[in-house]
Amino acid sequence: MEPILTVRELSVTFPDNNGGLEALGSASFEICPQEFVCLLGPSGSGKSTLLRVLAGLLRPTGGDFVFAGGQPKIGMVFQQANLMPWRTALENITLPLELENVPPDERRARALELIELVGLTGFEDARPRDLSGGMAQRVAIARALIHDPDLLLLDEPFGSLDALTRERMWSELSRIWQARRKTVLMVTHSIGEALFLADRVLVLSQRPGRIKLDLAVDLPRPRTDEVRYTAHFGRLARKLKEAIE
Amino acid sequence: MNLNPFRLSPQTLRRSRPWAVLLSLAAALLTWELVSRFSGLPSFILPAPEQVAVRFWRALNEDNLLLHTAVTLSEILLGLLTGTLAAVGLGYAVAKSRTFERLAAPYLVASQAIPVVAIAPLLVIWFGPGMFSKVLICALIVFFPVLVNTVVGVRAVPRALHDLMRSLRATRGQIIRLLEVPAALPVLLGGLRIGATLSVIGAVVGELVGADRGLGFLINTARGLYDTALVFVAVFTLIALALALYGLVAGLEKKFLSWQESHE
Ligand SMILES: Nc1ncnc2c1ncn2[C@@H]1O[C@H](COP(=O)(O)OP(=O)(O)OP(=O)(O)O)[C@@H](O)[C@H]1O
Ligand SMILES: [Mg+2]
Numbered sequence: 001m002e003p004i005l006t007v008r009e010l011s012v013t014f015p016d017n018n019g020g021l022e023a024l025g026s027a028s029f030e031i032c033p034q035e036f037v038c039l040l041g042p043s044g045s046g047k048s049t050l051l052r053v054l055a056g057l058l059r060p061t062g063g064d065f066v067f068a069g070g071q072p073k074i075g076m077v078f079q080q081a082n083l084m085p086w087r088t089a090l091e092n093i094t095l096p097l098e099l100e101n102v103p104p105d106e107r108r109a110r111a112l113e114l115i116e117l118v119g120l121t122g123f124e125d126a127r128p129r130d131l132s133g134g135m136a137q138r139v140a141i142a143r144a145l146i147h148d149p150d151l152l153l154l155d156e157p158f159g160s161l162d163a164l165t166r167e168r169m170w171s172e173l174s175r176i177w178q179a180r181r182k183t184v185l186m187v188t189h190s191i192g193e194a195l196f197l198a199d200r201v202l203v204l205s206q207r208p209g210r211i212k213l214d215l216a217v218d219l220p221r222p223r224t225d226e227v228r229y230t231a232h233f234g235r236l237a238r239k240l241k242e243a244i245e
Numbered sequence: 246m247n248l249n250p251f252r253l254s255p256q257t258l259r260r261s262r263p264w265a266v267l268l269s270l271a272a273a274l275l276t277w278e279l280v281s282r283f284s285g286l287p288s289f290i291l292p293a294p295e296q297v298a299v300r301f302w303r304a305l306n307e308d309n310l311l312l313h314t315a316v317t318l319s320e321i322l323l324g325l326l327t328g329t330l331a332a333v334g335l336g337y338a339v340a341k342s343r344t345f346e347r348l349a350a351p352y353l354v355a356s357q358a359i360p361v362v363a364i365a366p367l368l369v370i371w372f373g374p375g376m377f378s379k380v381l382i383c384a385l386i387v388f389f390p391v392l393v394n395t396v397v398g399v400r401a402v403p404r405a406l407h408d409l410m411r412s413l414r415a416t417r418g419q420i421i422r423l424l425e426v427p428a429a430l431p432v433l434l435g436g437l438r439i440g441a442t443l444s445v446i447g448a449v450v451g452e453l454v455g456a457d458r459g460l461g462f463l464i465n466t467a468r469g470l471y472d473t474a475l476v477f478v479a480v481f482t483l484i485a486l487a488l489a490l491y492g493l494v495a496g497l498e499k500k501f502l503s504w505q506e507s508h509e
Contacts, residue, residue: 052408055411056412057408074412074413074414082405082408084427084428087504095413098423099410
């Protein structure tokens with residue numbers, strides 16, 4: 001299949017006092033349409049930096065990347081929830097639709113659907129300061145989904161959730177991804193999470209990050225809890241673990 | 246962070262109980278009454294409270310107090326409005342553009358050093374004793390604090406929220422309307438609160454220097470006639486104006502900033 005995203009020798013160097021800090025060193029990979037790709041790597045290996053470049057928030061210092069079919073509509077979940085404190089949970093979720101001038105009634109209806117999906121019913125009118133870290137992150141996830149983006153860039157979206165909610169969000173994300181056929185690039189620190197969700201896992205090396213391993217996850221779908229206890233899952237997990245260390 | 250516990254602020258107002266305010270007002274009135282009665286000071290130096298009250302009534306009917314008040318109030322409001330608009334516009338440009346900041350900074354620093362009160366006579370000479378010169382003085386005096394607060398407020402908008410808006414392909418206008426204005430509003434209204442108080446001073450200074458109407462003009466006339474009770478009337482009216490204006494800004498803060506209530 002034709003890749004929807006081609007990344008060629010992408011590098012990012014941040015200016016600093018001694019010659020620049022190389023955050024990302026020559027990363028090359030492709031992503032096919034509707035593929036679910038997870039990005040693993042040690043802290044500081046440039047994962048967030050890579051997502052920021054792809055979202056158009058940061059200009060790379062070297063290499064380039066192209067989206068087939070032009071700039072896609074992006075839904076992004078940042079490492080922090082990034083909510084607007086003056087807006088309620090519901091108003092935060094509807095923001096992307098507001099930017100697309102969707103009428104208020106429709107905005108509200110679609111937000112309420114997502115609020116139920118992420119399990120925040122009853123907190124529609126809560127302000128961010130009254131939400132726990134995990135709840136705020138769920139608002140951010142709903143906000144990233146509401147405008148039906150083509151490409152989801154997720155930076156450790158489930159990092160601050162409790163284990164139970166996290167696993168529920170995994171199944172929901174799988175479901176949404178399969179139903180709406182989106183392309184997903186998701187940063188995670190959890191090997192289990194990556195293997196449960198992804199078609200492919202990319203592993204970044206220590207800073208400056210390069211793609212150290214590109215692993216196809218050929219576990220059958222839909223994946224359930226059971227898959228985690230299979231021998232193949234264990235083999236894949238070991239490969240990832242070795243690559244990270 | 247403000248360490249002055251007596252600063253005029255919504256918190257200070259909320260802390261003060263109505264009965265306590267009434268009680269202290271009554272005590273002040275009583276003291277004033279006693280001093281004016283037993284000190285033997287002539288009433289052109291210290292008029293008694295009831296004389297001021299009577300004078301107030303007469304001023305309403307004979308001295309066009311309402312007209313003078315309306316004139317001063319319009320000067321204040323127009324000056325506040327133009328000064329704020331100019332300061333917010335320029336402040337936004339300074340906050341967003343380093344180049345513009347470098348170009349404008351010397352003038353801004355210099356303008357802050359000019360004592361507006363001292364150049365008020367000049368402005369009245371140039372622009373006449375009418376309303377325009379007063380509006381200008383108000384606007385100038387309001388300009389700097391609002392500008393500074395605009396710059397601080399706009400600069401403090403979290404970069405992460407800018408990233409969010411850009412990842413969603415928000416337009417310039419949408420970023421201003423949906424991110425920068427609401428995020429900078431607390432600091433901006435803080436500047437407006439200072440500006441509101443200053444604009445009263447600006448208008449009165451302008452009128453004292455040269456005017457043919459307004460509360461400052463009334464004070465000047467009354468002083469010339471040793472009508473001290475009328476001076477008192479004008480001063481109290483000014484205090485009432487300043488408090489009303491302050492209340493207006495506090496009301497705006499309450500309306501727009503309820504989301505950060507618990508942070509105060
Ligand atoms: N705006 C910036 N200016 C300077 N240095 C930066 C900037 N952003 C990131 N860096 C540096 O680039 C390196 C990579 O950062 P990045 O946030 O991409 O890592 P990460 O892989 O996402 O790490 P983590 O897993 O901890 O989130 C780090 O050393 C970081 O300090
Ligand atoms: Mg990161």
